[in-house]
Amino acid sequence: MSNLFFKKCMIAGVFTIAINTCTYAQSFVISDLKVNGLERLNSAVVFENINVQTGKTLNSSKFPEMIKSLYATGLFEDVSLSRQGNVLVINVKERSSISEIVFTGNKDIKTNKLNEILRGINFYPGQVFDVAHLDEIIKNLYQSYETRGKYSTRISTNIVPLPRNRVRVEFDVSEGRTALIKEINITGNNEYSDRKLKKQLDTGVTNFGSIISQNDRFSQEKLDKDLEKIQGFYKDRGYMKFEVNASDTALTHDGRQIHIDIDINEGNRYKVIGFEISGNTVVPKEELLKLIVAKKGKPYSHKKIQASIKAIQDRIGDEGYAFARVNAIPDIDEENKTVSFILAIDQGERAYVRNIIITGNERTQDEVFRREMRQMEGSWFVTRDVERSRMRIQRLAYVENIEANVKQIGNDQVDIEYKVAERSAGSISLGVSYGQESKFGFNAGFQQPNFMGTGKDFGISVETTDTTKSARINFTDPYFTDDGLSAGINLSFNKTTVKDDVSASYITDSYMLGLNFGYPITEYSNLYFDIGVELLDIKSTYSSPIEIVSELGGSCVINAVNFGYCYDSEDNENRYQSIKKNKKLIRTGISWVRDTRDRTVFASDGNMTRLSISGTVFGSSDLFYKLRAQHQFYYPLWEEDIVFSARGEINYGGGYGKTENLPFYENYYSGGLKTVRGYRSSSLGPRYLNGETSGASIKANITTEIIMTVPGFTENRNIRWSMFADGGQVFCKKNDNVEFLGYNRCGKGGFDAADMRYSAGISFAWFSPMGPLVFSYAKPLNDKVGDRTEAFQFSIGIPF
Numbered sequence: 001m002s003n004l005f006f007k008k009c010m011i012a013g014v015f016t017i018a019i020n021t022c023t024y025a026q027s028f029v030i031s032d033l034k035v036n037g038l039e040r041l042n043s044a045v046v047f048e049n050i051n052v053q054t055g056k057t058l059n060s061s062k063f064p065e066m067i068k069s070l071y072a073t074g075l076f077e078d079v080s081l082s083r084q085g086n087v088l089v090i091n092v093k094e095r096s097s098i099s100e101i102v103f104t105g106n107k108d109i110k111t112n113k114l115n116e117i118l119r120g121i122n123f124y125p126g127q128v129f130d131v132a133h134l135d136e137i138i139k140n141l142y143q144s145y146e147t148r149g150k151y152s153t154r155i156s157t158n159i160v161p162l163p164r165n166r167v168r169v170e171f172d173v174s175e176g177r178t179a180l181i182k183e184i185n186i187t188g189n190n191e192y193s194d195r196k197l198k199k200q201l202d203t204g205v206t207n208f209g210s211i212i213s214q215n216d217r218f219s220q221e222k223l224d225k226d227l228e229k230i231q232g233f234y235k236d237r238g239y240m241k242f243e244v245n246a247s248d249t250a251l252t253h254d255g256r257q258i259h260i261d262i263d264i265n266e267g268n269r270y271k272v273i274g275f276e277i278s279g280n281t282v283v284p285k286e287e288l289l290k291l292i293v294a295k296k297g298k299p300y301s302h303k304k305i306q307a308s309i310k311a312i313q314d315r316i317g318d319e320g321y322a323f324a325r326v327n328a329i330p331d332i333d334e335e336n337k338t339v340s341f342i343l344a345i346d347q348g349e350r351a352y353v354r355n356i357i358i359t360g361n362e363r364t365q366d367e368v369f370r371r372e373m374r375q376m377e378g379s380w381f382v383t384r385d386v387e388r389s390r391m392r393i394q395r396l397a398y399v400e401n402i403e404a405n406v407k408q409i410g411n412d413q414v415d416i417e418y419k420v421a422e423r424s425a426g427s428i429s430l431g432v433s434y435g436q437e438s439k440f441g442f443n444a445g446f447q448q449p450n451f452m453g454t455g456k457d458f459g460i461s462v463e464t465t466d467t468t469k470s471a472r473i474n475f476t477d478p479y480f481t482d483d484g485l486s487a488g489i490n491l492s493f494n495k496t497t498v499k500d501d502v503s504a505s506y507i508t509d510s511y512m513l514g515l516n517f518g519y520p521i522t523e524y525s526n527l528y529f530d531i532g533v534e535l536l537d538i539k540s541t542y543s544s545p546i547e548i549v550s551e552l553g554g555s556c557v558i559n560a561v562n563f564g565y566c567y568d569s570e571d572n573e574n575r576y577q578s579i580k581k582n583k584k585l586i587r588t589g590i591s592w593v594r595d596t597r598d599r600t601v602f603a604s605d606g607n608m609t610r611l612s613i614s615g616t617v618f619g620s621s622d623l624f625y626k627l628r629a630q631h632q633f634y635y636p637l638w639e640e641d642i643v644f645s646a647r648g649e650i651n652y653g654g655g656y657g658k659t660e661n662l663p664f665y666e667n668y669y670s671g672g673l674k675t676v677r678g679y680r681s682s683s684l685g686p687r688y689l690n691g692e693t694s695g696a697s698i699k700a701n702i703t704t705e706i707i708m709t710v711p712g713f714t715e716n717r718n719i720r721w722s723m724f725a726d727g728g729q730v731f732c733k734k735n736d737n738v739e740f741l742g743y744n745r746c747g748k749g750g751f752d753a754a755d756m757r758y759s760a761g762i763s764f765a766w767f768s769p770m771g772p773l774v775f776s777y778a779k780p781l782n783d784k785v786g787d788r789t790e791a792f793q794f795s796i797g798i799p800f
Helices: 002-024 043-050 060-072 111-119 133-148 192-197 222-237 283-291 304-317 366-368 383-394 547-552
Strands: 027-029 031-034 057-059 076-084 087-095 099-105 155-164 166-174 179-189 242-249 256-267 272-277 326-332 338-346 352-359 399-408 413-422 429-433 439-448 457-466 470-476 486-496 508-521 525-540 581-593 604-617 624-638 642-655 698-708 719-731 759-766 770-779 792-796
Touching: 031 043, 031 624, 043 060, 057 060, 060 076, 099 111, 111 133, 179 192, 179 486, 222 242, 222 256, 272 283, 283 304, 283 470, 304 326, 304 383, 352 366, 383 399, 486 759, 581 792, 719 770
Parallel strands: 031 087, 099 166, 179 256, 272 338, 352 413
Antiparallel strands: 027 057, 076 087, 155 166, 242 256, 326 338, 399 413, 429 439, 439 457, 457 470, 470 486, 486 508, 508 525, 525 581, 581 604, 604 624, 624 642, 642 698, 698 719, 719 759, 759 770, 770 792
């Protein structure tokens, strides 16, 4: 009985399902389409994904497939289809869109960097918000903090609904402390001590220097680089099979300290015994063998092998083979612990340059960079021209860095992308001043070597006080003609109003107009020429040394109290009167400059030599000449991180024709930031009777410096510190006639090394957003009685 009842029920159920299925799978002609639930999206988005139209026949069996297609867009949280007569009704519920992402509490990782991280995983304003993916988003943020050693970071979220089905996603970050390195253990090292190896690391345990270097703050990225440094250390000393077996980190329970264990396998030390070139190449093999910097009989060095490979690739690249491959195949003799190399060369196809693309130049016009190019579009690829083009652009003051990337386009074409990182090289100043003599004053200045992105140098400045009014304007076009002739003009005006309390040695009014030109005579050498006219009015003051008064053609009674000054009494008969002399100076000069530096700001390699002669010509009130010889070189001791620099300069001047000596207003001075640090600016050398520095006709300066990146800022190209030693002095020529009232301020005259002044110290330079800042602390090494020393000195500019 029960079995019969069960069979009847089964038959009835199957019959019911069949009826419903038939009903569900009915076809109909769509008379209209109706979409419910849209808020932000257009109905066209729905129609495009279900591929239906009015007037077409639709079978309801297609509904599941259509629903699946709409879900696949990721735009909808819920989808259903129904039929009202012949009207297809599509019911949807949109997912919310991200309107805004807000971070609070983050300091170590800036908001723009966090947004970059989220953008990399497609989470940014305008995207659809899926709460199911929020855990993955937060996981990525945690990983970003953990790579910086912040293991105690906590992140909470708040989703704020907004009108039109939008949301604001808020991340509240509690970064916590960076985990500090408690201990570093190295095992497996036999040839080199732990201390030696730890010196190769940027990572270190907490010590006094960690306050500045922050080397005790753990970062997985930094540790990975340190492991590469250890590997490089060994492989550059013959251990070509060196390996890092493992590196483990153990975090304390509070997430504040880390123990690092590094296990290494040194392997054996091998010597290089020979090289062989194989493969076909347009460059003779004998020439390529000479490019190998690794030497026979010396320990294997991975760095030198790679440098040799690059040198060979570059040489072949000079012939147009942009993608030449050089494979160094080692032949190891384990018994004798030696290795020889076969350098297998596949030079590939010769390529020409299709396009040169410049990117990253937001301020500067393309043409400014293209005119520096030595590699041309449509010509054969030449490695040295590509590199020289990069170097010429890098030397521009408004370029911080540039990379050249070669992209292969087919077998015989390449595109070259120059990726530029610009810097703000201009400056602007605006200020109000007050002085005892000048009273209230106003000054404003503007200087921009990349004016309006054209590469032209333009500057203007004005200053006005109770005693001084001045203005200056200059303009230089470095490419006045297409072949590289530069041309510039400068105008200046300076006027001083004499007051009873003026205490300067002398004051001047001047009006000057000058022209300057430059022309490249070789790839690295330029010739410069300038000419100008200056109208100069020189006036003595009550504080002028009597020697200056005499040179201006005046005479006075010597003050018995303040020896060296003119007498100043209340008696009008003897009262000193200002002496004034008008001069017209036709100035001209020519200079030769050879410059191979890789940068003009913080150079790391190359040298610069300058030879020049300048002065006045016939028709001038005073006839004089000035000679200058300067040489400076940079040598990288450790890539760009440690650079040795030396600079030497000699200046020599004198009068000719009707002018006996170099005029006092053209004398050289020494002391201060640009010459001998540790001594006051312009304080060295001979003195007038009243003790004021007179300057002289010869100047000698020498500086040696070790320039280094700042720990913790090694990737920053705008900041450096250095240890330096300066030497310098000014001297009179032996034939200078400077004796006055039986006093010869120059003694015997001529260069005397015993009179040189020396100093040593440290310096800090930063091309900061607030301006170029230079600070130095120097200790004079052989100062003498009467020298004016100044240990701390600084210079500040304000760029925009």
